[in-house]
Amino acid sequence: MSETPVGTQELAVFADEVSFDLDPFQETACAALEEGHSVLVCAPTGAGKTIVGEFAVHMALAQGGKCFYTTPIKALSNQKFADLTARYGRDKVGLLTGDQSINPDAPVVVMTTEVLRNMLYAGSDALDGLSYVVMDEVHYLADRFRGAVWEEVILHLPPEVKLVSLSATVSNAEEFGAWMETVRGDTAVVVDETRPIPLSQHVLVGKRLFDLFDAKSSDQKVLVDEDLVRHIKQREASDRMHGYGGGPRGRGGRTSFRPISRPEVLARLDDEGLLPAITFIFSRAGCDGALAQCVRSRLDLSREGEAEQIDAIIEKHTGDLPKADLEVLGYWEWREALHRGFASHHAGMLPAFRHTVEELFVKGLVRAVFATETLALGINMPARTVVMERLVKFNGESHAELTPGEYTQLTGRAGRRGIDVEGHAVVLWQPEVDTSAVAGLASTRTYPLRSSFRPGYNMSINLIDRLGTTEARELLERSFAQFQADRSVVGLVRGIERNEGALRKLESQLGGVEGSFLEYMNLRERLKTREREIQQQGRADRRGAAVKSLIGLRRGDVVAIPVGRRAGLAVVLEPDQTPGDPRPLVLTEDHWAGRVSAADFPAPAEALGHMALPRRVDHRTARVRRDLASALKGTGISRPRRRREDRARGGEDRELSTLRRSVRSHPAHARPDREQLARVGERYLRLQRETESMRQKVAATTNSLARTFDRIVGLLEERGFVADGEVTPAGRRLARIYAEADLVVAEALRAGVWKGLGPAELAAVISTLVYESRQETGYLSVHGPTEPIRRAIGQTVDIWTQLRADESRHKLPPTKEPDLGFVNGVYKWARGDELADSLLASGDGGTPLSAGDFVRWNRQVIDMLDQIHNTADDPEVASTAGKAVRAIRRGVVAVDAA
Template identity: 35%
Template sequence: MTTVPRSTGTDEIADAIAAFEASLPFALDPFQREAIEKLERTRGVLVAAPTSSGKTLVAEYPMWRSLLAPEHLRRRHARVIYTSPLKALSNQKYHDLAERYGDANVGLVTGEHTVNDGAPLVVMTTEILRNVLYDEPARLDAVSDVVLDEIHYIDDHPRGTVWEEIIIETPAHVRLIGLSATISNVDEVAAWMRGLRGDIATVVRTERPVPLEMWLSISNHLEPLFDAGGRVARRTLDMAANESMHEAPFRYMRRAPDNDLFHVIDELRLRSMLPAIYFIFSRRGCAEALSRCAVHGLDLTDRAEKEAIDARYGEIVQRIEDADERRVFRQAIDPVMLRHGVAMHHAGMLPSAKEAVERLFIEGLVKVVFATETLSLGLNMPARACVVSSFTKFDGTGFHSLTAGELTQLMGRAGRRGIDAVGHGVILKESDVDVRDIYEAAIGGEMSVDSKFAPTYTMVLSLLRTRSVERAEELLDKSFGQYQNVQRADHWTEKRHNLEEQLVDRRGRVFRHPRVACTERTLATHLSVAAAVEELQVSVRRVKREHWRDSRRGRHGGRGADPGQRFEAMRRELRQQQQRLHNSPCRSCPYFGEHRAHRAETRDIEETLEGGEAELEWARHRYRREFGALRRVLHDAGFLENDAPNELGLLAASLFGENALLIADAIVAGHLGPLSPPELAAALVTLVAEDRGRERAQPSRRHFPTPRVELAYRRLRGSLQRLAALEREQGLQTLRPLSLDYINAAHQWASGAPLAEIETPAANDIGDVVKAMKNLYSMLRQMEQALREHPLHARVRQAREAMERDLIRRV
């Protein structure tokens, strides 16, 4: 192994940092200087700081020493790898670094692109680096530093597992530079890394580079959340609480929203808070907001800005080489609203349309962009203000209030460094949101990261290719997830003793109503009735809402009908339970609140003691159990022989995708052999795409582009069902269903159909189609590499070539 030489002398480090600072147009911040000094003296550094603080400058220091430092300070032949969990961020970083260090010195490797991968500085997605570590670890022999940008994604599933694999598997001679948002347990992450790799330093900056002022919009007026001393603004708190109280009886009636879009934007304009990102947690909501602005003629730009927008728009259109994509681009952006300084941005848009909005916003020409939360992840797109239109969002199963971490992420773009003296965060108050929840999130600030580590089939195959079962299990024990489990177990003995003492004290306390007999049973009955009342109120509201909708559609005989008197029966039951609640002695007890809290806390302690020991025992051996279960499925499915991957297993390991087992099985079984390139694309897209809106009704009969595609789909589904049955025997459920939405789109795309004519599935947008095709293209590239000597290789290459269009090839 080549060990990259390092400087350890204090004078040389000081000289290098001074020369690096001299190459910059500004002075280093103290935390940047501290991080660089610690990097030079340790095995790596973990930097946690708010968005736009300048963390990436720490990562650029080893790049500068490798490429641009004076001769006596330059580290020749020391390569640097820069990783990001997001392809969009990787592409953006590639362009930024190529501009600074020159195209010849910078490479890019993602699922779709391989550009100059032998360069001294290479940008990679985390998945690519993980694959390199398993397949070609010698490629890191000359690497001095690996940058792990957005390392707080260790809290994300499934990206977090990839981060942990990288940190565990990266050779010891490589320094790791972790860049993270501010997290409360940065020392815990660093301690885990230190146990694996030696001395890892930490540098934490909690102050934002641009201070943030938080506002609550109440009935279209902005009120400060906090006073000048950083304390809760009592006037705002009282106004919000009073508004909620007054609105409560009318909360479920159809009425105007609490804050009107145009009044809020007007407030932002009058207070010089533009440009602003206006977060709306749905694509449809973003489109409707833009349409409303068009109908009402909202115009936020002057004549000079309109001319600048026209010029930029023309340049962007001309740079799109594909005339077909150019036509779709023009349809994707409303040019009139763009000239007026208003646009939208979400994951379903055409990538070039999103990039155009980003560029015009960064230049200050777009004043308001309606965006989903994806805009808050990674991209460098700062604003003077960030507006959160709703404090609740749908998580796939139900609505929940924003957490402190989510709110911090959304507000991270507020305040442009070097331009704004202060950034602004605006939350629109809704009548059905408790203002105390808003304050809790606003005060909470930092988030804590928890491991989302989970062994996968390809991980098991990759590990067993070079290791015994025992050594593979030892690697699992090195995960951050296992580290956190061990830490919890170490703290449990002391915690259990404290909880047992608390429980004895609590059980000895007795609450006595001053006028009536009061027991624990009285309180239990009261709480049970209160819960029943709350549940019935929700049901009555739901039935009333459904009845109102049905009457509009002419069902059930008009507005007055109540089939089976269901609604009336529920209302009678609700009145009876409310009367029981009214008669309860607990209502007039001065100790009720304290007694209820005491009971809840006592029950929490009892449940913690009952389940704590078993939960810790389960967690202590969780990963070894999951690894064993995955191993047994692989044995039963024919991918392992004597705990080593056979030919089928090696093929699956080389594909790395989530459905690699199904692809490898289909290849070996010959299911893909009869397919033409477009048919191959249509069949494979079912394995790499993910459908949106699975809750909607599915057609009873699915139309496939050809009978051979339908046969291939049915065979893939049969393989999936067999694997799922093996998983159930082992208590696993990791396989996701095949995608159906993009089959026709993939066939049309690979057949050369114009972009505007490609079928966009219901509940999807053109950007979703492009994402699915990029995922398919990435898989075809992996298959092409893995099948070099296989008869299917030529067909896979033809399918990959058929998928290539400028918007796929373009970085």
């Protein structure tokens, strides 16, 4: 071995302990760490970034210090705990994930990032002697739901702690490193863009597999394979010759393109030696549908002599499941698929099933998996091949094309280190697939990291408690979010300067800033503005009339929804007198039940008649909706004809008339070159507006997080959580509640609205603050299986409603609306009902939850109940929360809780 550089003796010891040679980027990062720097390592998936984290563990143990190894998800924490325990022994390694606490006083503790954040806010003694923190998957700070946790930890860690940040390849690594340098001190940035296993890109057209790139492609010029282009052109020409029009649906409604089936795709990959493969399908139902298609086929990817090994792993993960629940869970069909070598993998699966699939796939006993993109986020499941069925996915709001960063992350699973010479990415061709666009997607390495850090109630109260208001504002100004915002200001300022130069040139063409033509243009602009104002005022007046009419509706009133998808007769099930935004619950003659708003009524809502309703209407039940809709049609009430709205004539407005006269009488109005100059004037005014907008953005961006913090402090002071810059006892309770609806929980505890509930009832009420429906189910409707539940939910909703009004007044983003979709399911489960009954009672709009979602939401409820158990001042509520936790943690919810 060559002589070890001065200051890297421990690296030499560590390198001798591992069973392979370190890559150059690993050596560079480890050497920087031993020399006393914090390090940021950005490298592709599977490149071996975690070796640098493991070296931090080695350094901590060698120096007699402590190392915390943080990961974003419990599954990764469990995996890393097993790895480190195997290397260093059980006495040296601990685990903290919220669910589990194993050897928490060990010198090396693996934990989720949230656990470390909570330790920092609590000033935990466990931080004493901490010398290194590893933040695996630090690019999670871009996650809009959980990303703030990573920045909170980075900002709060004591300055003497060395930070090892491990990230996927991001295109702005240097920017992120520059911020780390400002907040953590000396930080070495190590970027490696080399995939450890080369990646070959392919397109499967029918049953023919083509290379995506031409052999003559280079870094400067990306060329699509000529054979692929020629074959697609021939195929499209053939379609046109047969009268299909070359599109996905031709004349006569005949389909011109049928993709080959999933079993055929897998059989083709098997023929090419490209298994094991992960096929990414961007929906859970799509994954399960693909699996069902394979089960119905004759496809069998298993090999002789594997059945016993498969059964042993299935038993290891699922042996504790109650036998009575196996049928409900679809166990036997799932097991048959595993025996034939294929499976699905998504968050809707039971954790025990999901972890079985992961182990079988890694061991080569399952050779094809249909997965959602969640598999690409850190789970250690590499494959020889990744298949992309479509290059479009639903992003939560709309269907959008994959970004180069998403494509890179998904295909990063292709290629198993130490097994495959190269990995393979296969895109399935369809008529809408543009191979040039695919080539651009596959050859672009753009994955910018954007901060999602925003102050919230819990974060703000903890900052005030630890630092005081002034220092808290300063810390927010040091966040990566503000760092990026301030950098964007530089570009805006340059844009303002550029625009000001262009404005001066246009002014000279118009006769100068004091010239009469600019005066004329300003008059024309004021005229346009006034016309827009009148139109907007008309819309506002119509909305005001609609709001007033909705507030006046009573239970049983029959109204006509005049426009939109829900147009037709509807009966009011629950009135709503919320000022400014009433949303009564209605049932339409088409069986739809949900909340309507002023937006559904361009003309005021008018009660056309009345119908009697039962005392209690369970509008979530299909039979109830059907019967009520039938009764509504039987009332004989008919829809009135739509009246044309009288449009306000512009001439009736005095200011508008004056402006029109001023424009016509201005000397510039008679100029022969008026319209030619007007086009120059319009460019001038447009550029002037753009420049003013940029100035406003500069003003808004500067100290934007601190201003949001000030608004939060104002609301917290009004509500008594902060007084004279100090955190009150109520504020200290809020500081220990980590949830999206943290302030609602704190206020409900303070008001005592959950007192007197039984364990199952408390679980049901708490579920409204953590559960999120996967589909739109209409607005909130207070219901529940018992009167105490309905009362407590009603009071909880009142607290949320008052908070929403305060947030609107303080210009703060609204707290998540309570969601009642899990109330019945968790209530039944917590009181001891069977799994089948509890599943049927759960879910969105009558669709039962999957077993995996059922378990996941139960565990979310457990987490919130645990917090209430530890924070509630009322001993009765605290005790009930503890009992509720024990009642829920049984059966499928307790098995394989990784």
